[in-house]
Amino acid sequence: MGGTAAGSEHFARYLRDLKDRSGLSYGQLATRLHVSTSTLHRYCNGDAVPADYAVVERLARLCGAGPEELVELHRRWVLADAVRRVGNRGGGGAVAERDESRNGSGDGAADPPDGSDDDATGNAPVGKAPAPGPDSAPQAPAELDPIGTVPAPRPRRSWRRRLSRPAVAGSVAALVLTGAALAMTDGTGGEGPPAHAASSPSARPGGAGGTSPSPGGTGTVPASPGASPSGHASSTKPSAKGTDTAPRSPGSITASHAPVPARPLVWSVRSHVWENGCGHDYLIDRPPADVPPPPVSQDARAWATALGAVHGGTTIVEATIRGRGSTPVVVQALHIRVVERRDPLRWSSYSMDNGCGGALTPAEYAVDLDAARPQPRPRDGSDSEHVLPAVRLPYQVSAQDPLVLRVHARTVRCDCDWFLELEWSAGGLTDTVRIDDGGRPFRTSGVKGRPEYGYWSSGGWTRN
Known part of the structure; x- marks a missing residue:
């Protein structure tokens, strides 16, 4: 029970940091994610763990998360989801939310x-x-x-629900390592085709x-030609909010x-x-x-x-x-x-x-x-x-x-x-x-x- 609560809280705290840094309200983010505001509140408060990582990743990207932050967020979601599954078998743990988006x-x-x-x-x-x-x-x-x-690269969900507990543990380790390795590639993600622009x-x-x-x-x-690229993160902890202007409606x-x-x-x-x-x-x-x-x-x-x-x-x-x-x-x-x-x-x-x-x-x-x-x-x-x-x-x-x-x-x-x-x-x-x-x-x-x-x-x- 304690491990379940801790895993969920570490994940939720990271989501809250990203959300607070973005300057976007719960309502604005919920609209863009196609989920209800109350569901987003539950994710960020640790009352629920999304059953699928896709909605978590979209939230992080909307909040401007960098490559290393995405890897760290995926690691925390994997751990929170794993202990939540174990907790649910014993009647405890954070509630799993179906990905509304x-x-x-x-x-x-x-x-x-x-x-x-x-x-x-x-x-x-x-x-x-x-x-x-x-x-x-x-x-x-x-x-x-x-x-x-x-x-x-976009970290992914780590297992099918039908897998046994040993298979889950192996998948968690493999995906955490894979996500870290992808984040260290040359910037192409190592998975998709070459970048292009028109x-x-x-x-x-x-x-x-x-x-x-x-x-x-x-x-x-x-x-513009010669402009330096942006969007990189230097640490796995979300940085303090910058000087970005508030989004327009x-x-x-x-x-x-x-x-x-x-x-x-x-x-x-x-x-x-x-x-x-x-x-x-x-x-x-x-x-x-x-x-x-x-x-x-x-x-x-x-x-x-x-x-x-x-x-x-x-x-x-x-x-x-x-x-x-x-x-x-x-x-x-x-x-x-x-x-x-x-x-x-x-x-x-x-x-x-x-x-x-x-x-x-x-x-x-x-x-x-x-x-x-x-x-x-x-x-x-x-x-x-x-x-x-x-x-x-x-x-x-x-x-x-x-x-x-x-x-x-x-x-x-x-x-x-x-x-x-x-x-x-x-x-x-x-x-x-x-x-x-x-x-x-x-x-x-x-x-x-x-x-x-x-x-x-x-x-x-x-x-x-």
Whole structure:
């Protein structure tokens, strides 16, 4: 009991330090995380430990946590969650809270076939994306150069609930070591594709036609050529609050005479996001005997990439967009562009769960990829206490006040390649940024009529 309380308190204290340093209120953070204010209070007071690390990581990033702070926070969450599980078996310990911002995960992605992370975080390319042709995705221009710094690797959840206690202990140790090792890489995260950035916007309102991004994924866009990168942390304890200005409300548009940075937006994206953290289907061109057991959600990207899997029926994309510099940037509109439609894949469908769910319905934008012109439509979510309103555009962002968009795309009749487009304006300039999967479109294929398999620990993959 004492160990459980101590583990929860150490974790909660670290969350409180990050929250207090950010200058953001509980209400502001809860809105951006798509959770209720009371739930966020319970996390920061130690009354509850989130059942999934994804919401913790999003909270930390919204509060401006650096790479080393993310590693330390993940370590504390692992310990708090472990003792909470043990305490729950004995009737004590902090209450486990279902992740209300459940994007399934994450930090997020079919992701580019590049490896082990379920997110493909990256820089917002600035510039209008040309209309792609019907047979291929837009090509990256030669003049685009990669940027120099990237966010820290995203620590992940450490085990499936079905694992035994010895397996839990081994997973905890492995993930803590892995997180520390990733934080010591050269800044690319060691997991995603190379960083990329796009050309600057036009100097006139309505900007000149932009360019498509070069292949890439993780990174922080420099404010201007030669500007030094920012966002690094020097210790595992959150530093004292700096001189950051308070975030502006999403509905207010503040005039600013400061020059607009050459690349005013930074974005990150996750697209291997599962419903409620457990529900998702993948299409795989292999027989059941050649398909390994389902991964935990944070390992989904590496698992799917190794098998050449494609999202089956749905893809959930979570994009986080920030401004740079002192000039606010207004995200005016969200669009979906389908690059190519093919007949659905004739592969087998493998389900990552055998029935899961929760009381939370996340707020999101719903998209029907089968429509002639897919339109993202805001759809409010709910938990057991409150309605969780979906973000409405336009929305003003800054470095301290990011925008988190969750897009839930579905298809029945096609194997679709698609990406997001955001219209933005700042300082009299307007342009469009493309959000994709590390330079590639997202990919989703219908599963209707395909053989469906579920996994049982006692018998492996079994046809449903």
